[in-house]
Amino acid sequence: MRTESSHESAAETDAADLMAGKNITLDEMAVELAAIDLRLRQLARAAESPDTPVELADVIDSLRSTASNVRETGERMGFLSRIVAGDVPLATRFRDSDDPWGVAARGTDRLGYGGPAIVPSVWQLLKLAQDAKRPGGGETTTYPEAMTGIGVGWESKAAAARRRRERDAAVAVEVLLLPCEKCSAGPGEECRTAKGWPSDRPHVGRQRTAEADVDARLGYLGDNPVAVPGV
Structure with a gap:
């Protein structure tokens, strides 16, 4: 019988220690990622002096590269946490299509993009923040204002x-x-x-x-x- 396993161990599913509440916040994700970044860089430094003569240069480079990627993601999550808190102005529409998002996108087609952007993605939010800073960018909003009433029953x-x-x-x-x-x-x-x-x-x-x-x-x-x- 062919089956597609989720490949999740019991340890992977136990994520309670990452969250202060019921669900993880973007701020918590940013802090956790920063800790992982630091730990990877510490491990890379420790690997410079293994207790057995083995050249670990490739491993060290890989660890530092992974740390860099983790750090970049952590910084992005930190900025997103400011966005969802309402600290960052956002454009009310996507500049390339003039389509609305959030509550304003309910009932719209947006067929060229696979449906309405009621729940925006990471990259869409970053672009909306960027567009809001452009000269003459037009009307702006905040994430809490644009997403009022959305979230109940939503699943990633x-x-x-x-x-x-x-x-x-x-x-x-x-x-x-x-x-x-x-x-x-x-x-x-x-x-x-x-x-x-x-x-x-x-x-x-x-x-x-x-x-x-x-x-x-x-x-x-x-x-x-x-x-x-x-x-």
Whole structure:
């Protein structure tokens, strides 16, 4: 049976110590990333003098390069934390398309960009901040003003994709717990072709029943979650 694993260990899912509250803030992310940057640079310095004669120049360069990338991301998160706090003016529209964002984007098509930018991305916010500083940039707003009322029931793309993988993995397990009416495969057995060859793809009826069982258990309606956990 082909399954796509999330490859997450128990340690990865335990992120409570990164957050003072229920969800991590951008400010907390910035501080954590700064700590990781410092630790990587300290490790690179320590690696200059290993207790065994091994030349670690490539490893040291890699550590310092990774630290630089982490530092850049941390600085970006720090600036974004100021944006979401309302400290940074933002353009009310995207300069290249004159499309609105946030609450103002509700009900708009924006077909050329894959839908309305109700929830802006990192790069969109940075661009909106940049556009707001341009001479004659026009009307400005702040993130809290533009996003009033948005957030309840929202889930990031990364979280939704992870939950989808978890759902698909649960379906793959459920399939093998069910018998198949088409080929008479029993629980724990793969489906078989008309000639008796085993297949890692279950028959449609068996797959459909497994999906229905898992979706009812996890709270899904077809491919979509009925409710976002924790909201």
